Amino acid sequence: MIKKIVISxxxxxxxxxxxxxxxxxxxLCDQCGVCSGSCPMISEMDITPSQMMRKVQxxxxxxxxxxxxxxxxxxxxxxxxxxxxxxxxxxxEALRQxxxxxxxxxxxxxxxxENEINRLPQIALISSFRxxxx
Amino acid sequence: xxxxxxxxxxxxxxxxxxxxxxAIESAKILDIELIELPRWNCCGTVFxxxxxxxxxxxxxxxxxxxxxxxxxxxxxxxxxxxxxxxSMCYNTLKRANLRVKENPDDFKKINDLMYLEEDYNGNVExxxxxxxxxxxxxxxxxEKVKKPLKNLKIAPYYGCMLLRPKEVGIDDPEDPTIQAExxxxxxxxxxxxxxxxxxxxxxxxxxxKYVVSELxxxxxxHAQREGAFAITTSCPLCAFNLDNRQKEVKEKHQxxxxxxxxxxxxxxxxxxxxxxxxxxxxxxxxxPRPLLIDKKLL
Ligand code: SF4
Ligand code: SF4
Numbered sequence: 001m002i003k004k005i006v007i008s009x010x011x012x013x014x015x016x017x018x019x020x021x022x023x024x025x026x027x028l029c030d031q032c033g034v035c036s037g038s039c040p041m042i043s044e045m046d047i048t049p050s051q052m053m054r055k056v057q058x059x060x061x062x063x064x065x066x067x068x069x070x071x072x073x074x075x076x077x078x079x080x081x082x083x084x085x086x087x088x089x090x091x092x093e094a095l096r097q098x099x100x101x102x103x104x105x106x107x108x109x110x111x112x113x114e115n116e117i118n119r120l121p122q123i124a125l126i127s128s129f130r131x132x133x134x
Numbered sequence: 135x136x137x138x139x140x141x142x143x144x145x146x147x148x149x150x151x152x153x154x155x156x157a158i159e160s161a162k163i164l165d166i167e168l169i170e171l172p173r174w175n176c177c178g179t180v181f182x183x184x185x186x187x188x189x190x191x192x193x194x195x196x197x198x199x200x201x202x203x204x205x206x207x208x209x210x211x212x213x214x215x216x217x218x219x220x221s222m223c224y225n226t227l228k229r230a231n232l233r234v235k236e237n238p239d240d241f242k243k244i245n246d247l248m249y250l251e252e253d254y255n256g257n258v259e260x261x262x263x264x265x266x267x268x269x270x271x272x273x274x275x276x277e278k279v280k281k282p283l284k285n286l287k288i289a290p291y292y293g294c295m296l297l298r299p300k301e302v303g304i305d306d307p308e309d310p311t312i313q314a315e316x317x318x319x320x321x322x323x324x325x326x327x328x329x330x331x332x333x334x335x336x337x338x339x340x341x342x343k344y345v346v347s348e349l350x351x352x353x354x355x356h357a358q359r360e361g362a363f364a365i366t367t368s369c370p371l372c373a374f375n376l377d378n379r380q381k382e383v384k385e386k387h388q389x390x391x392x393x394x395x396x397x398x399x400x401x402x403x404x405x406x407x408x409x410x411x412x413x414x415x416x417x418x419x420x421x422p423r424p425l426l427i428d429k430k431l432l
Contacts, residue, residue, distance in 0.1 A: 023185040040333040044345050071345075074180065075333035076298035080307045087299070093183035107341055119378065120340060123145040123222055123371045127179040128340035130190075 011059025018056050021094035028084045029053040035078035035088050041071040049078055049088055056091060069095045070106050070132070100134030107132040137209075138266070139201045139216050140168035143223035144176050150220070150370035152414035153397040157219050157263060159412040160402035163278050164270055168217055169209060171200045179222050180337075181229040188243055194230035195244055198258040199251055206252075215259050217266055219399070221369035225295035228260040228302045262296060264312050264368065264398075265304050272319040280407030282321025286429050288401070289325040289357035290314055291365050293372040294333050307331070313366060313398055320405040325362040329353045334375040346375050347382035354383070354393055363425055366398040373397065377419040394422035404431050 019026055029050070036048035045068040047055070055063035063069070072092040079087045099106070107128065117125075146154040161168050174197050182190035197216075204210045218224040234241040235256050245253045267275060290313035297307040305312045310331060314324040332353060335346035353376065357365055367373050377395035384390055400413045400422075410432060415423055426432040 021184045021186065040335070040349060041338070041345070043348075044342075070341075071338065073294075073333050073336040073338050074183070075294040075336065077294070077331075077333060079299045080297075087183075090183045097184050097187075112340065116340075116343070121145045121149045121370050121374050122176075123143075123179050123220070124337055124339050124374060126144070126176065127222070127337035127371070130178065130180050130182075131337055132341065 005058065007059060010061075013059070014061050015056060015059040017098070018091060018094045021097060022087070022090040024086050024090055026053060026056045026086070026091060029057065029086055030084060032083060034081050034083060038077040038081050039072075040075060040077065041068075041073055045071050049092075052095075053086075053088065053091065056095070064095055064099055068092075074131070096131065100132075103134055105133045109133065135162075135165050135167050136213075137167045137169055137211075138213055139171055139204050139210055141171050141174055141177075141197055141216055141218050141223060141227065143174075143218070143220045145370040146220055149417060150373065150397070152417040153219055153368075153370060153373075153399060155412045155414055156397060156403040157399040159408055160399050160406055161263075163406045163408070164267075164274065166266070166270070169204070171197060171204070171216070172209075174200060177223050177226045177230075179226060181226045188240060188247070191230045191233060191240070191244055192247055194227045195234060195254055196248060196251060197227060198231060198260075199248075199254050201258045202252060202255060214257050215261050215266075217261055217263055219263050219368065221262070221293060221295035222371060224260065224262045225302060231258060231260050232301060262304050262368070264296070264316065267316055268312060272315050275316065275402075276319040279320055279405045281405055281431055283317070283401060283405050283431065284321055284429070286322045286401075286425075286431070287325050287361050287363045288317050288322045288396075289327055289360065289362035289365050290317060290330060290398070291353065291357075291367045291372065291376065292331050293367065293369050294331075294336070295369060297331060313368075316398060317366065317401065320401060322401065325357060325360045327356050327360045327362075329356040334372045336371060336375075339371075339375050339379065343379060343382050344386065347379045347386065350376055350379045351383045351387055351390060354380070355390070358391065358393060362393070364394040364396055364422060366396045366401060368398055380420060392420050394418065394420045394425055396422060
């Protein structure tokens with residue numbers, strides 16, 4: 001049986017937006033999986049980094065419901081290894097930004113326990129606010 | 135004494151004061167005076183990765199303008215290098231600098247956005263203290279050693295921000311050696327292991343401390359298996375995740391043996407014979423003093 005993947009104009013629009021925000025050409029990804037094999041957060045992720053790329057290629061907006069894009073630690077391990085020269089950290093950031101720019105924060109600062117707030121260095125707090133709040 | 139502009143960043147003024155003091159004092163031994171940038175501001179800690187987000191590059195670029203001003207008012211003479219200690223500040227400042235240098239449109243827009251500031255001229259070079267040490271020469275470092283770190287087995291940890299992405303990395307992203315070269319010149323025994331460049335989980339420590347503590351467990355136990363007595367780092371966020379998060383590691387892994395985490399500059403201060411006066415070991419979570427006493431370094 002022949003299965004067809006239908007890519008609607010909505011899907012194309014989403015792909016274009018992520019390409020624009022990330023500055024990457026996501027369709028260049030050939031799904032080799034090197035990024036997934038390099039990712040320190042993979043064991044916690046629901047979809048792998050390479051699946052994240054695939055979903056963006058197909059313009060599937062449900063990629064933004066994934067835990068994976070929030071678990072990306074911007075460590076650039078995949079960035080230095082991608083044989084296609086793609087920077088996946090920028091794609092993950094573009095996806096987060098699309099959400100954050102709707103004023104949908106990923107963390108609620110008020111819910112960080114007080115003892116943690118007192119323990120965490122500024123560098124941890126500021127970087128997480130930059131990544132997880134709009 | 136050569137005078138160099140120096141950018142501390144927020145955390146080096148608080149929980150990582152032990153990093154700053156030990157670096158400044160050790161630098162003096164090498165005839166380097168690190169002069170704090172007047173009116174510096176937080177760099178934003180992370181480099182903004184989206185193409186349309188220019189506003190977050192103002193904070194790092196404004197700091198580079200301060201280097202120009204230091205030259206203008208004679209605090210330094212024709213010195214356009216800006217020294218950083220914190221790996222995250224290094225990465226953010228260096229990448230922002232690169233972005234404006236490579237994109238004339240962005241460069242102009244950012245200068246326009248900071249209307250009342252002096253225009254940035256694009257001449258500042260952001261460097262990390264480790265690069266400065268390498269340039270000074272590890273031979274020269276070695277000459278200044280009064281208390282060689284004999285029998286001290288140290289696993290240097292690099293993390294991400296000193297190495298990646300390639301265009302800002304200070305060393306080979308897959309097999310860095312710059313900290314090892316420094317530690318060897320201080321007389322330490324260097325323990326190499328592949329986890330030296332694996333991410334510690336970074337800011338994920340805020341949303342899920344146990345995700346990070348599992349990475350900490352992997353990184354530290356691999357170093358221990360190779361025989362390391364301690365770890366060194368140059369990032370206050372790595373330091374928090376590798377040092378303070380040992381509390382959470384211990385909760386999950388009863389067999390785990392705690393291990394001290396130093397800023398590499400604290401070991402420089404010890405090796406240079408400055409004693410613990412400039413080390414502020416009270417800010418390290420796992421007390422490194424017993425190890426140093428055991429090795430007759432204190
Ligand atoms: S490493 Fe690059 S080409 Fe390979 S799957 Fe990941 S993003 Fe695609
Ligand atoms: S940058 Fe993100 S996706 Fe890439 S390896 Fe690091 S954590 Fe994984």
